[in-house]
Amino acid sequence: QDHCFRSCSGHSYVRKNWLGSIVFPFSALLQQSEFSDQIDVLERAHIFAKNCKAVFPNRRITTTVFNHDGIQILVTRYIKALNPPQQLLDIFLRDSNATLDLIAHFVSLIPLMPDLDENDGFDIWMTSERCISLAIGNKEEHAILLCNFFLYFGKKALVLLGTSILEGRVAYVLTHETDEYLLWNPLTGQCHRQFDPFCPLQSVDCLFDDGNVWFNIQQNSTPMAVYFDYSKESFWKQLLPKNFQGTQVQSIQPEEIIYSDTNKSMVDDLKNRIERTLKCKIMEWRPKQPTRWNRQCTSILRHILPKLELGTERFVSSEEESEFERLLQFYWIAGFPIQMPYTNVQTVIDAMYQTGIHSSEYPQTEFALAVYIHPYPNNILSVWVYLASLTRRQ
Structure with a gap:
């Protein structure tokens, strides 16, 4: 009701009509800034893989993959120390080597999902937590999971991509012990020394951890002949130079894995x-x-x-x-x-x-x-x- 005197010449009212709203999650904004920061790194990774293939076309090199959201990311973001099931840690309390063997056996029990696409660069990898929850994983996801478990124990561990006489394209875990290198097959749980003549690994093509990717540029790629010191640039070509600003990227792995009991x-x-x-x-x-x-x-x-x-x-x-x-x-x-x-x-x-x-x-x-x-x-x-x-x- 207008209470203004009729002699008033004019007045106005202000009211708000709500039409809707748009919410921008803060995480989305962070992803956008992160994506823009990583464009140069992803482009560098693509060029790096292309150059490596030009020199050794038969060797495997994977620098980026797609996560479950369809976003292309560096493979280094999959590497992070993660906790194995407490049940496994309680069995051999005084024997760390037996515990590592048991953890490798546990990873080998996860059923293998065959690769849908054999072309490098078009792979979709799950996180270790998702691999555990679904109880299935491809060769690379098995290796990443085992590598992350080894990192939990403070081991110097990397994922190794190569080829095997028995299995074709494989992903192993390389650990550096005091005076030797060990090669772990995550699909069988077996561990081989570098100079083990019964190791089925035929070719060592590339390595990666949470900070970098290294491509083997040595003429002989068999495990017995490979020099595994990847700090030597004459033997290993690295994706990112030392102190590169783009290497400090947050891992896509969780802080810890929560396990459920089996009925x-x-x-x-x-x-x-x-x-x-x-x-x-x-x-x-x-x-x-x-x-x-x-x-x-x-x-x-x-x-x-x-x-x-x-x-x-x-x-x-x-x-x-x-x-x-x-x-x-x-x-x-x-x-x-x-x-x-x-x-x-x-x-x-x-x-x-x-x-x-x-x-x-x-x-x-x-x-x-x-x-x-x-x-x-x-x-x-x-x-x-x-x-x-x-x-x-x-």
């Missing part, structure tokens, strides 16, 4: 299901012969398998040993345990079929089968299967 009842149900399925399959694979099961041998194998995972005890107790000796008086026994990371039941079935133990045509053959699953955090499982055939002595 033990679920593990027991899975073990029983695998054992029942394998027994049925073995009988299917022997349609023309009867399949007999030796309960005594099965009982012995069930006691052996849990001890194989950590290897902390004698595999066979004195009581089991005497039972085994009694069996050997009446049977020829052939068999061996197989260990694998759990992906699905069909993978276990295929592994058993490939052993060929079920195909014995010898009369009166008996079989023993035992399954054990060792649970680790985040539903990462180690599956053991022991299949043996027993043939009566004549």
Whole structure:
């Protein structure tokens, strides 16, 4: 209602009509400034990789990848010290080497995701936390995870890209010990010394840590011939010069990894299901012969398998040993345990079929089968299967 006198010549009112709003997250502004700061570094990385390929076209060089948000970043941002599961740290409190071996074994249990694109520079890599939570990762993500775990222990560790006789394109972890270099295969958990003739690594192509990328420019790239001192510019070409301002980039890894416990009842149900399925399959694979099961041998194998995972005890107790000796008086026994990371039941079935133990045509053959699953955090499982055939002595 207008309370102004009618004699007033004129007046005005001000009111606000809300039409909407736009919010700019502070993190987005930081990313924009960070992106503009990194344009020069990304361009430098592209030119560096191109020049390296021109000199050694068959050697691998990866300087940038895409993260899960589709943003191109330096590979150095994936390297950061991260905590392994506390469960692993509590087993060998007085043996650091055994702890490192166990951590390498844990990483090898994460199922492998095949590379979708074999062309360097178009890879998408997950963070170590995401790799753990999804319980899957490609070769490079396995190596990054193992490298980050080693850094947690204060190790001098780098990711190594190269090729292997057995696996083709591979990613290893290189650690520098007091007087030697060690090469760790994150897919198997095995560790090889530099001059180990049984190391399957065929070519050492490039290295990277949290601060730089080095490309091998030595004529011979086999591990035995490579000079691993990457501070020598005559042997290693580095992406970023010393004291380069763009190297201090925040890692995309979290401050720490939070692990979840694995449901033990679920593990027991899975073990029983695998054992029942394998027994049925073995009988299917022997349609023309009867399949007999030796309960005594099965009982012995069930006691052996849990001890194989950590290897902390004698595999066979004195009581089991005497039972085994009694069996050997009446049977020829052939068999061996197989260990694998759990992906699905069909993978276990295929592994058993490939052993060929079920195909014995010898009369009166008996079989023993035992399954054990060792649970680790985040539903990462180690599956053991022991299949043996027993043939009566004549």
